[in-house]
Amino acid sequence: MQYDGAANPARKSDFRSMKHYELQLDISADEYLAWYAGSARYVLARSTGGQTIRFPASLLQRFVTPSGVHGTFVLSCDDAHKGARLQRKA
Secondary structure, three states: OOOOOOOOHHHHHHHHHOEEEEEEEEEEHHHHHHHHOOOOOEEEEEEOOOOEEEEEHHHHHHHOEOOEEEEEEEEEEOOOOOOOEEEEOO
């Protein structure tokens, strides 16, 4: 089967309809440990656009270093705020 880029046109439009929030995160290892230990399931952060964003703490797990989670990230979700994905901004 060949893929010509047009086999699933809905997929491309789905990406455009997703909401994207840029976040500057500076979370210490101790703060993240509280989420990891289960005392909090969600993170509240302010986007660079000024919106307050709530997302599952589990999205941070792959970005944790010994010093915590630091950097600029993009949170993507659909219009119903479901299917959240977090990516480090390059």
